[in-house]
Amino acid sequence: MRSKLAEVAYRGLNGVFAVYKPPGMAALQVKTTVQLNLLKDLNSLKQRPLKTMVKILRDTGQTDETKALTVTEVPSLADHPLAIGPRYQDIGIRWLTPLDRMASGIMVMAVEDGTRKLGMLHAAQFPSVYEIKGRLGIATDTFDDTGKVIEKATHHHVTREKIDRVVAAMMRVHQSAMTRFSGVDMQSQEAYELAVRGLLRPSLDKLPPIILRMKCLHFENPDFTIEMECVKEEGAFLRKMAHEIGLEMKSAAVATQVRRISQGPFNLEHALLKKHWKLDYISEAIQICKPLVKKKKVLPYYKMKRTLPEEVFKELKETEAKLDIMKKRTTFLESGDNAS
Template sequence: MHRRLSQALNGLICVHKPQERPLKRICRVLAKTLAEEASQAVGPIQRPLIKLPYVESHESGALLVVGENEIEDYRYAPLISGAAFRPEDIRIEPLQDMETTSTGVCVLGVNDGCDELPKLMANSWLSEYRLEGLLGFERVDNRLDTKVNIRAPFDHVNKFMMSKFLARLESEYRKLAFHTANVDLQSEEAFEMARKGLPRTQLPGQTIIYKLELRHFNPPFFTLNVQCTGETDKFMRLFVHEIGLSLGTTASCVRMQRISQGPFTSDHVLIEREFNLQNILRNISLCRRVLDATKLDPNVVEEQEKDPEKEAETQRREIIDALFLNQSMKRDEEYDSLQPNWPRNYESN
């Protein structure tokens, strides 16, 4: 049973990372849950019997072996050898790190699955993000390591202006995609690639944005859907900031949600309250089937298709409700989910 469980606990697992929950803590909770429930499933180890000589004294004073006694080998007792599985023995590593304030789909490697993560990263999977931003407002760190609020006028920014800028920015990134794939834009190869999709970058870790879409615009609030590869949470936050600067104002990313990571979407995730041995084993099997069914073109990236029902539900969700904001709220009280609730300054006694 121990060997079968050890073989089954290898692969990928897809989880949902909640906001204000460090990814390392989720990995520790997973490892602890697996160790405890796997040890219970295996049950106590049956201690083997060992033979010890039975010795009696002779009349001459010498010791003679007159027989053997069989006793249990207490070296394998639970209080001595420990549980069958321990959290330290279970490796769990993320495919891509996420900041504490971010949320969404996260793919983790379990035991031998951790060795497959570099190979998966080289595939340059396409990830989709929902970025919720705020125009004319930004928090920055000054030299005293305190947050300073920066405000700028944003009345001149309209939906047409932002959409036009995003379309131009998307076009520039698409040109960069052909450049990183070593394809001439005037060649027949570029035409054939464009018919299928967009060229996949041949440089692992290269950040390419394949699609930018303005989903909601109600100044100062706006929402972007971004499909990209090679990104980091810091890049996405700075990306929103640069959009604000390019429009003649400032912008701050107040909420970041990863909708999908490669072939894995919210349909494949486990939430923390579902963490148990049975669900984790089922999720590892599900992730294995998803990978087997994924047909990856090493040269072309296909844009992800949308589910009409999910799209309609997303459109009905107003960003003000999502951020718990209202128009009468004071600017000093604006909500920013990417700012941790705990302070960054620690005073020593």
Template sequence: MRSAVSASDIWSVLHGVICVHKPRDVSLTSLKKILVSAICSDANECIPPPRIPTIELPIVEPHPKSQALVIVGMRKQLDYSSHPLVVGQPFRKEDIRIEEMHYLGPASSGVCLFGINDGCEQLEGLRERAWINEYRLLGQLGRETHKNEIRGKVVVKREYDGVTRYRMQKLLSRVQAQYKRLAFELANVDLQSQEAFELACKGLPRAKILGTPIVYGISLNSFKAPHFSLTLNCVSETDSFLRDFIREIAISLGTTASCRRLLCSRIGPFDAEHSLLDKHFTLSNIFTNMRLCRGIIEKDAVDSDANIVQNKPHIAINEVIEDQLIEVLNEEPSEEVVDDCLRIAWGREYTQV
């Protein structure tokens, strides 16, 4: 059962970072509008209707002889300056600020991080942590689209008979070695020094200047020409960089290719288990996810190394938050009644043989 709360109670906790799963063919702008609409509608339902105050207004009538206006009494009426139809709802869409941490195109999908209100100021600090993000890419050989877009028009077609799994695997190994060398160069570390050896024992060095895409890991999941899938672990990547990466790999093999699907499966310590689906956009779930993200960010700050970039281990939800109740909403757990899916209309009485 939900009890009434004030708007200030909800506003006081409506600040933080949330993890959301972006569906395919839905832009980030549309997803943010859906999220803000869900917050406003649920928050306005939690607040009881305001008690509209009354004011006294004079009753003015003309004098029977002089026809001058005189006050003959006082009457009470509602103060329309405080009426909800005049001042509006307590929570409005334009009052909520929301920003994304990384951009994903409309045709892409996967895990996204959003900052809400004061949580937007935390996004820049999270970007500076240079988390390793994991992407799953599905490419198709022999076709090239306009600007390498996933839904783009096919502009070039080429043969791909000479492309084999062995050749692609060998090329990906060389590309990964080149990016590993680039990681040491961007960290201002000499590959022949003792410092480079110590960093290599711990992991890969963190770039001193962010902004240059670095691929720390490439794996070929499947290859069945013309389709193939890759898993990339990278830092400072963009949506266009990942699509261009598929094309550049194919060009190095003597053909061309286009990205058919792009899925962000992990952003640092956040994965699909920590994300909210659009059908779960309720105020209670959003507050719970904020608490979850706050705990994961604090746990990551303790375990992270300023000089090393490393894959984050999976963090279970029960390690961060034990209960799923939101104190600000004063919600009580409801017992879910599970219906018998095998129940039959004539009962379950059987005759013994």
């Protein structure tokens, strides 16, 4: 790979790949690190020749005045990297769905022309699968073990059977919301086929996170591990779910680890470790991931926006109106406090 031309390597950087984000690293830092590594590797490869310029020279070896000038092409020093800087100074990189600083796991990214596929991937609403590790007995203001402890509670009464029942109940509530906001008549054949294939998705963008599947993988008091498949999720929501489980157990709980193990067709096998965020590995990963982003792979997830029942729209508008009133009240109170 190091013997190839930089131009050839750059043309191969068009597509989608996945990286494994370690905890404690911001998504923007991941993007910047990948970007700088690619630029460094591209500039270390063999570059194209310098541009040429036409130059008229005086031939000092000729005495005849008619032959004293000659036209020749010479390399243009204005095109030299020492004059204009490295050949490659910027490269377009975007992510599909970022992870917050505390979370770890797979992050799908696109480079150069591959960023055009992100619109299709966003519309597909790929579900993400997370492993959430929690600990019973304490509650914090950030719902994780790094926050300020605000409560302590007993946890010896919690059993695996109780957690399984609570998790099943929470999943049923979210599945009911999914069927309600999917925009599909639940008595139709289409709804049955989508449900069997696991392709029911919310038909509106402005909806809260929804859990598709949830189960307890491990429990050894006070530690537990939950596997959760969801859409439209955020890091705060995932950590809060561990807190909610603690409350349902008549105890308290915090999330000690949040890890995304898959996103749609992408899983941990496709994710590059930090030591592999380099040109050679990323170019290879783009080729491996090409079949995963073909239309025939993405379209089964994608569903056109449907018309929701009128009463659902009415409920959403009422909720938005209440939120607007609360924001206005908060702004008014804050302005009064600042004035005093």
